[in-house]
Amino acid sequence: MKTHIAGSDATSIRLRGRDLVEELIGKHGFTEVLYLLTCGRLPTPGEARVLDACLVTLMDHGWTPTSLIARLAYDSAPGQAQVGIAAGLLAVGDVFAGTMDGCARLLAEGIDKSDKVAWCREVVQAHRTLRKPIPGFGHPFHKPDDPRPPRLFRVAAECGVQGHHIALLRALGEAVDAGYGRHLTINATGAIAALLLEIGMPVSIMRGIAVVSRSGGLAGHLVEEQQTHAAREIWRITDEHIPYEDPPA
Structure with a gap:
């Protein structure tokens, strides 16, 4: 079994047959290399622009399960950005962002x-x-x-x-x-x-594209969360408006 995605040795890194340092860094953008990794070739300029437009479109949508979950998770593990982003991305699915x-x-x-x-x-x-x-x-x-x-x-x-x-x-x-x-x-x-x-x-990888896109938006939410601590306010509002009651007898 072999992989054609990426490999490295002591002096070089190769992605899909191209030298990362000499052929990709500074010469092709993130969107182009994403297409290269998923589709096996560099995109045409038009294809790259279309994919980039799709990535920008789904990057964020305000207060959604992805952003709420990311902020709450980050509040539980402050300083661990990967925890908040990973938690938020788990909500990309059949209802929100992943259809x-x-x-x-x-x-x-x-x-x-x-x-x-x-x-x-x-x-x-x-x-x-x-x-x-x-x-x-x-x-x-x-x-x-x-x-x-x-x-x-x-x-x-x-x-x-x-x-x-x-x-x-x-x-x-x-x-x-x-x-x-x-x-x-x-x-x-x-x-x-x-x-x-x-x-x-x-x-088969389209929902993965949504995940790549939304991760950028969640990074922004976590930067703001560091400044505002909105997760604590979300917790307080939830506690006030969804009170506990004993179940009916």
Whole structure:
């Protein structure tokens, strides 16, 4: 068994066949090298810009489970930034920040269907029958529309991506609205799923991309936590508003 990701000896470090010191440091940005490690090659300038836009989009969203958990964990282990960040990242999942992989699986399934309109209707009906949310649609705060997807789609267009997965996502959005009888926004993770598919990112690592992105936002929260100690206020408010009571007899 061998690894093609990275290796080192006494005088050099190599990543995916490239010398870290001579070929990457100072010549390629973080986003480009992330693409290199996950996709096996350096991205085109357009691909790098699309991936960078996705990373920026999910970096932070204010008070969410990821930021709350990170701050509370850091308050329990002050000075251990890795504890707070790791704890917060465990909340990236099927509800918050991590639904792009579910949406991407749907789009990857539907992209080769000959009748995409019929496929979209079938997807909506199947999810309605099972009472399951359709990944990539809806948002608890951004209504009627999430402001991030239109900007992401513009970036993709400016970068010259083919747009087939984006078109399928929009068609699915029309089927969602028709099937539910009301408008459900394409959310940021849905748009990111389409964009990452457009640039060849494996579906299996897309939630990992969310983790990479959100870790940057959590670093910011921990810097602020060091200054404000908001976790103690969160604890106090929780204690005041969710009091203990003995269970009913």
